Amino acid sequence: MSTKSAILGLAAAAMLAALKATAVTTGHPAPDFTLTDLRGQPVKLSDYRGKYVVLEWVNPGCPFVQKHYNSGNMQGLQKESTSQGVVWLTIDSTNAAHENYQSPTQLSAWLKEKGAAPTAAMLDSDGQVAQLQLNSAGEQARTHSAEEVNCHGPERDADV
Numbered sequence: 700m701s702t703k704s705a706i707l708g709l710a711a712a713a714m715l716a717a718l719k720a721t722a723v724t725t726g727h728p729a730p731d732f733t734l735t736d737l738r739g740q741p742v743k744l745s746d747y748r749g750k751y752v753v754l755e756w757v758n759p760g761c762p763f764v765q766k767h768y769n770s771g772n773m774q775g776l777q778k779e780s781t782s783q784g785v786v787w788l789t790i791d792s793t794n795a796a797h798e799n800y801q802s803p804t805q806l807s808a809w810l811k812e813k814g815a816a817p818t819a820a821m822l823d824s825d826g827q828v829a830q831l832q833l834n835s836a837g838e839q840a841r842t843h844s845a846e847e848v849n850c851h852g853p854e855r856d857a858d859v
Contacts, residue, residue, distance in 0.1 A: 729754070732828045734790065734821040737807045742788065742819045751788045755817065756829065759791075759809050760799030768813045777816040789817035792829035800824070 729752075733743040744752065755773075757764050767773040777787050789810070793800045801809060803822060810820055823829055 710807075730831050732831060734823055734828060736819040736821050737803045737810075742821055744788075747786045749782065750786050752788060753780060754832065755787065755789045757789050757791050757820075757824050758793045758799055759801060759806070760793070768815070771814070774814045774816060779853075781816060781818060787817040789815065789820040790828060791821070792821050792823040795824045814823065 729744065729750065731745045733741055736742050739828075755777075759765070764773075781787050791801065791806055806820065806822065809833065810817070
């Protein structure tokens with residue numbers, strides 16, 4: 700085994716251990732964040748402490764998102780869940796330079812056209828919140844298929 704391979708192996712093991720140490724566990728809080736919603740109001744995850752919260756990542760250009768929004772599945776689940784007190788936060792982490800990026804006005808119009816019913820919808824164009832959640836999810840972040848990864852902006856394709 701070469702020195703380079705040994706160093707890479709140790710680095711990979713250290714990264715995996717760090718990811719496991721910060722993994723989100725059922726019943727424990729997810730990493731806190733604050734984003735501005737499409738109406739310009741701040742939304743802080745910790746404001747919903749003690750409630751069930753769904754973090755939905757959306758990209759209107761993604762075939763998987765289109766499938767669920769075009770069928771009405773996602774909107775139905777949003778309406779059913781929020782009627783039972785669940786907080787539904789829709790987040791679009793598409794990079795502003797990506798062809799699928801939508802401005803707050805465009806995303807708001809798309810959600811309205813689709814009949815979406817989240818508690819709040821936000822942009823995370825720099826991907827900070829998406830990366831925070833992926834990093835905290837540990838090994839789960841490594842299980843995304845190529846199709847799921849390709850629904851995100853190009854900078855995050857390499858990060859997942």
